[in-house]
Amino acid sequence: MERHDVAVIGAGVVGAALARTLSLTRTSVVLIEAQSEAGFGTSKANSGIIHAGHHGDPATLKGALEWPGNQAWDALAAELGFAFRRIGELTVAFDDAERAHLDLLEARGRAKGVPGLERWDAERVRREEPALSHDVVEALYAPTAGVVNPYEACYTLVENAVRNGVEAHFDAPVTAVEALEDGGGFALQAGGRRIEARYVVNAAGLYGDALNALAGASGPRLRARKGEEYLLDKRLQGYVERLVFPAPSATSKGTLIIPTYDGTLMVGPTAHETDDKEDLTTTAEGAAEVFEKVRRLAPGLQPSDTIAQFAGLRAVAEDDDFHVGATDVPRWLQALGIQSPGLTAAPVLAERLVAALAEQGLALEPDPDAEPTLPPPVRFATAEPVVQEALVARDPAYATMVCRCEWVTEGEIRDAIARGARTLDGIKFRTRAGMGRCQGGFCRLRCMELLERDAGIALPDVRKHNPGSWVAIARVDGTPGREVTS
Ligand SMILES: Cc1cc2nc3c(=O)[nH]c(=O)nc-3n(C[C@H](O)[C@H](O)[C@H](O)COP(=O)(O)OP(=O)(O)OC[C@H]3O[C@@H](n4cnc5c(N)ncnc54)[C@H](O)[C@@H]3O)c2cc1C
Structure with missing residues (x-):
């Protein structure tokens, strides 16, 4: 079995930023997430503010990292193409x-x-x-204050990391941790797999204290x-x-x-x-x-x-501060208690974690073949008319309106599925289909059909987000549906 250099537990904005930063080096990385897509924990459910830099007390780590974190977002958004604007x-x-x-x-x-x-x-x-x-x-x-679509940031960080070779597993909660007998790291049980890694970074948000307990590491109670x-x-x-x-x-x-x-x-x-x-x-x-x-x-x-x-839900440590870096278990690192401004600070939290990994002996070499940018997604609703016309001429899928409230086309939904969306929320957060006034009343079924067509997920198996959030039971045409147990 391959032993990865680093396993990152949790694909929230912190784990995603770390995986992406490591993906620009020659390190072999596995990203393990309990939920069905990246950012489905606290990272999708926040105010989406890149804080201006002057709020936090610099005597705390969370206060000290607010301003350096803020400054990282222009370059990140330019590279990955997610929505970010400094509105003050x-x-x-x-x-x-x-x-x-x-x-x-x-x-x-x-x-x-x-x-x-x-x-x-x-x-x-x-x-x-x-x-x-x-x-x-x-x-x-x-x-200096800005707004970002936080889920887009998570998706694009993970997409870029995966394109650069990171292995990502979703629907894979880590349920057991074993220290390897040769002292060379850990074996993790996650979603029916055994995954080995020389170093582990616990970025599991609210459940980070439970993960530390599995590894025998002391850390903050959350x-x-x-x-x-x-x-x-x-x-x-x-x-x-x-x-x-x-x-x-x-x-x-x-x-x-x-x-x-x-x-x-x-x-x-x-x-x-x-x-x-x-x-x-x-x-x-x-x-x-x-x-x-x-x-x-x-x-x-x-x-x-x-x-x-x-x-x-903010994950709050007893001392109300971030806990980032080494633990008392060698090669088991943590990024816990990442309450606000954790979104703002995520890029610099990733840098601190990389430095902590290096301090524990991980050799980090830049990968000259790694690509730090992603192609920007099509946003039909906000494109200039001339661009809209060109899109439609190139590809008729951009002429079919699926979400009428937010003006999202079939082409954009198809693209979102190609870039990793596997749930209705995954489509919604990537494209805005379903975010408007009718909250998906018109477009939900069409999005389900597109997930069936393009991701091969049978319509009754299409979910809003995590397992259990199914929308339909069966087709009315008599095609066998999902077994309903309760
Ligand atoms: C209401 C609210 C508003 C906020 N507003 C802002 C703001 O405007 N600006 C700002 O900077 N910050 C804000 N924050 C804080 C910010 O959202 C968090 O700091 C940040 O999202 C934390 O990211 P994370 O990656 O640490 O955690 P998460 O996003 O929770 O990621 C942790 C991941 O670990 C996964 N996980 C858990 N257990 C396991 C396991 N056993 N195996 C595998 N995976 C596991 C979870 O499913 C989750 O996806 C706000 C928070 C809240 C709640």
Whole structure:
């Protein structure tokens, strides 16, 4: 059996970034993910903000990595072609006590070297963002904040890694870890396979503490801190141009107004600890809390504008900080407690992990044949008319509209399947088909048919995401369907 140099457990943004960074070297890497596609853990369910750099306390690791992480995203997005834009942010104050928070954030930002910070008075805030409350007395503007489609980042990192030779296994939870008798690494049981590797990096998000226990490594105990987010009707596109933050609290950057990359406005998240690491429910209390808080920022926002909602779970260590690098078990490394700003910091977390692997003896040599870029995907809805015409002339699949809300063509869905989508969520997150006002009411069946045609997944076996999330039982034409046990 081949013994890989490195096994990365978890294809969230951290594991994906690490696998991709290693894929640019001559290292042999296996990426192992419990769920059906990359990013289906916390990495798909967040605010999608590349934080400006001035929020975190530099005395903590998570605060120290925010600004270096922020700076890595332009190059990464240019190489991999995922959606990323620096739209800037405002942290607003309603009174002198909150002004003091702005002073603190500004001082932090200046100490870290975050460029472009400005204080805006109430008049400037009203001129630039007229939808914000007229009770705002001052704001701190940070142009370095950006928005990204986080799931796209995960998919493209993994796609690039795989193109450069990384072996990826999905639906493969690691359930047992054995130290190899020759001292040369570990054997992992994952999804019915035995996988050997000389080094293991545990980037298993919320379950990283359980994985450490399997390896006999001590590390942080992890709790889940739930965040509910609410997506609003696209007619509110442009309601605010920038990310809007309140003055922060002790446990969170607060409940925000987020103009997402694709133009949909999102509000959230909440921040409440939960003992249930699977609790992705959204609640009436969560919605009430979010809207009460964001209506203080922008009184015109209405709960009735909600078209979709979701919750994500931050993996929070006891000391509230990131734990990255070596553990007390040689060759078993970790990236745990990666709460916010873990998305922002992921590229530099990957670099730190690579350095930690090198410190433990892994020889890393750049691979001159590795290709750091990916071809950009077609985005019909936002292409210039002349480009749309050329696409249609080249390939009629781009003339067939599948998702009418978001204008996604059959050609784009076919391309997404060719690039790795195996579930309806995989298609949705890659193309936006099903993300619009009707939430897939029109296009779901067509997407299922395309998964059947292009990925060879029989229609009754098509899933929304992980096993168990089937949509259909059988075809009405009498073709045998999936066996239903409950
Ligand atoms: C509501 C919310 C909003 C946020 N907003 C932001 C933001 O705007 N900006 C920002 O920078 N950060 C934000 N964050 C934080 C950010 O989302 C996380 O820091 C980041 O996604 C963590 O990535 P990860 O790879 O460590 O974890 P995950 O994405 O959870 O990946 C871990 C992976 O490991 C897999 N796994 C678990 N157990 C096993 C096993 N036994 N075998 C194999 N695989 C396993 C899981 O299935 C999962 O896919 C937010 C978080 C939340 C919850």
